[in-house]
Amino acid sequence: MKKIIILLVAALLIAAYFALDLHRYLTLDGLKAGLGQFETWRTSSPLLVGLLFFAAYVLVTALSLPGAVIMTLAAGALFGLLGGTVIVSFASAMGGTLAFLTSRYLLRDAIQQRFGERLKAINDGMARDGALYLFTLRLVPVFPFFLVNLLMGLTPIRTRTYYWVSQLGMLAGTLVYVNAGTQLAKLTSLSGILSPGLLLSFALLGIFPLLAKQLMNYLQRRRVYAKWHRPKQFDRNLIVIGAGAAGLVTSYIAAAVKAKVTLIEAHKMGGDCLNYGCVPSKAIIKSARIAHQMRHGEHYGLENTMPAFSFxxxxxxxxDVIRTVEPHDSVERYxxxxxxxLQGYARILDPWTVEVTLNDGGTQVLTTRSIVIATGAQPFVPPLPGLDEVGYVTSDTLWDEFAKLDAPPARLVVLGGGPIGCELAQSFARLGSRVTQVEKGTRIMVREDEEVSALARDALARDGVAVLTGHTALRCEREGARKFIVVEHGGVEQRIEFDALLCAVGRVARLSGYGLEELGIETKRTVAxxxxxxxxxxxxxAAGDVAGPYQFTHxxxxxxxxxxxNALFGDFKKFKVDYSVVPWATFIEPEVARVGLNEQDAREKGIAYEVTKYGIDDLDRAIADGNAHGFVKVLTVPGKDRILGVTIVGEHAGDLLAEFVLAIKHGLGLNKILGTIHTYPTMAEANKYAAGEWKRAHAPQRVLAWLSRYHAWRRG
Structure with a gap:
């Protein structure tokens, strides 16, 4: 209601302005014709005329009415250079700020809700350098100031900052126009105020803050590098430390553009994904799934069979799977x-020098123009008392440790309810372990919506996993050969006996031993x-897990x-990393895949949304495959088909998600997906049917009612 009242008042004032033909006074001819009368009023009541003029100027600029330039000239003619400049300077800043606040109050929330994700980069830039951008715009009077007022109101720049920057930035243009007003009799047109030379001067003035920023960056760089001696020439264009996903791709790109690049890895090529994460975990998930299907053969019209296998x-x-994939990331291929x-340990000695302690002995010292730190992350081991005494494995070490076993651990405790913990808990339960999963939080897979977490928990429970949420691990104990973990829930302690303990409570960046501390590079949880x-x-x-904010191979x-x-061509052009569309998946059964916002994210960010949901239990292919469970949930802008985010739960959810990743990335709405032919019968049809659900919910009921009457008329 308040917004409606403000709009009505503004509309009435603007209508009155034109209805009363007031704009005729705010032309050059009108100003010259009425200047004598204005002068008479000013002579008789200088203070009152000054205040009324000030108020009128504020009102004109606040309503974004045409005529501010004429009023600036009038200020010079009536009050002289000094008086006119003071009045216009403060009145224009106040009026502009009122227009700014009106735009913010009426439009910002709606614009940010609708285009929030797309505007993130602009919002971040304004939060960081908003004052500089505004100052630059205010220095160039050719740019319409009323547009600056309205558009800046949509950004997160602070009101106080907006006012003082506007006050200062508009001063140069104000002086020019007020000075022209003092010579009003000689002025024949507004175009005469700003000569080409003066326009160029203003343009250069507007560029000055940007040049000043570049100068400040240059001085900052000199200060950062001051204590180091820069080599006159370099052995390499680029040195990459770490041969995981980030390091491999970085070095590949550098080599592809013919840069001289050295990749340094102390341990295994391929990093965590190949050797400990994505590849081995998916291999064991597949074996566990086959074992599960054999036990439930009757679901497919077959006999249930207890799988006999050698662990x-x-x-x-x-x-074997790791060794098969290994050549893709091998030393030979790269x-x-x-x-x-180079296989060895790297240490950065100064910003251009890296020392490599080779695995086969010896040391190399290389100079380089740029360095990329891609050292990855490792499992976090919680500081539980007694943990070392009972022994444990992580998602890194279990592949070698469990390979020594004749059978899967009879009793396995999994610490952690995130994606890694859930995937491995379900897999080992399907392979015959009695699994207890301990999660400190109130639910597993906490980054997903509550209904997704509940479905995941039910799926694990069906496979025999005892999921203990809200349980805090306190300590580990040993009694002879027996091993226990003590957990607490609701003030009550519980001892759980186990044969193997898997720590899967998260991963931390590898930061030590690379010389970062000596260089003063900030390292808290990741490299800053x-x-x-x-x-x-x-x-x-820095790139990859060591840099954050996401720990995904992709x-x-x-x-x-x-x-x-940026490392190779940043002197010419730098690119900001785009995180606007980030997909991920958890490969339990049923799979959980997501891109963009889910409901809990949207609520936390205050973003309005609609939910469209299609149940995969109604999909022909899913029914035929015996996988008729799960759903496709799409969040859209209210009343629009623009996709804010998608969560898919079901068979091949990670694969199905790709269509929505493409749609969000390129601004394709649900209508485009609905209008795309999908092969029948496939799981991918679920995406089309989800779009169909949205279309059905937004069908134009009035038009359909008229069509019903039309067809009835056609039938006679």
């Missing part, structure tokens, strides 16, 4: 691509970087492009 062979297959690969992945030193970058590869291009 050693299952683990051997995991290692050497053929033009990357120099800016939007371009630069560290404290503009020629040292994000590491995504960041690698920015790290490589």
């Amino acid at each position: 050693r062979k299952v683990m051997a297959r995991v290692h 050497t053929e691509l033009g990357v120099e690969v 970087t800016n939007d371009y992945l630069e560290t404290l030193y503009p020629n040292i970058y 994000i590491a590869a995504h960041q690698a492009w920015y790290a490589a291009v």
Whole structure:
């Protein structure tokens, strides 16, 4: 109601302005014709005329009415250079701020809700450098100031900052126009005020803050590098530390553009994903799923069969899969691509020098123009008393440790309810372990919506996993050969006996031993970087898990492009990392995949949304495959088909998500998906049917009612 009242008042004032033909006074001819009368009024009541003029100027600028330029001239003619400048300077800043606040109150929330994700980069830039951008615009009077007022109101710049920057930034233009007003009799047109030379001067003045910013950046770089001696020439264009996903892609791109690049890896090529994460975990998930299907053969019209298998062979297959994929990330392959690969430990001595302690003995010291830190992350081991005494495995070590076993652990405790913990808990339960999963939080997979967490918990429970949420691990105890973990829930302690304990409570960046502390590079949970992945030193970058904010292989590869291009070509053009569309999946059964916002994210951010949901239990292919469970849930802008986010639960959810990732990335709405032919019968039809559900909910009922009457008339 308040917004409606403000709009009505503004509309009435604007209507009155034109209805009363007041705009005739705010032309050059009108000003000249009425100047004598204005002068008479000013002579008789200078204070009152000054205040009325001030109020009128504020009102004109607040309502974004045409005529502010004429009023500025009038101020010069009536009050002189000094008086006119003071009045106009404060009145224009106040009026502009009122227009700014009106735009903010009436429009900002709606605009941010509708385009919030797309405007994120602008919002971040305004929060960081808004005053500089505004000052630059205010220095160039050619740019319509009323547009500046209205558009800036949509951004997060602070009102106080907006006012004082406007007050200062408009002063130069105000002086020019007020001075012209003092010579009003000689003025024949507004175009005569700003000569081409003066326009160029203003343009240069507007560029000055940007040049000043570049100068400040240059001085900051000099200060950062002051204590280091920069080599006159370099051995390499780029050195990459770490051969995981981020390091491999970075070095590949560098070699592809013919840069001289060295990749340094102390342990295994391929990093965590190949050796400990994505590849081995998916291999064991597949074996566990086959075992599960054999036990439930009757679901497919077959006999239930208790799978007989050698656990050693299952683990051997995991290692066979790793060895099969290994050549993709091997030293030989990257050497053929033009990357120099050194196997050893890297330490950064100064911003351009890296010392490599080679695995086979010896040391190399290399100079380079740029460095990319891609050292990845490792499992976090909680500081539980007694943990070392009872022994434990992590998602890194279990593949070698469990490969020594003849059978899966009879009693397995999994600490952690995130994606890794859930995937491995379900897999080992299906392979015959009695699994207890301990999660401190109130639910597992806490980043997903509550209904998704509940479905995941039910799925694990059906496979025999005892999921203990709200349980805090206190300590581990040993009694001879017996091992226990003590957990607390609701003030009551419980002892759980186990044969093996898997720590899967998260991963932490590898930060130690690379010389970062000595260089003064900030390292808390990750290496601190800016939007371009630069560290404290503009020629040292970080990418992948060590940089955050996401710990996904595909994000590491995504960041690698920015790290490589900025490191090699940043002197010409730098690119900010784009995190606007980030997909991920958890490979339990049923799979959980997501891109963009889910409901809990939207609520936390205050973003309005509609939910469209299609149950996969109604999909022909899912019914035929015996996988008729799960759903496709799409969040859209209210009343629009623009997609804010998608969550899919079901068979091949990670694969089905790709269509929505593409749609969000390129601004394609649900109508486009609905209008696309999907092969029948496939799981991908679920995406089309979800779009159909949205269309049905937004069908134009009035038009359909008229069509019903039309067809009835046609039938006679």
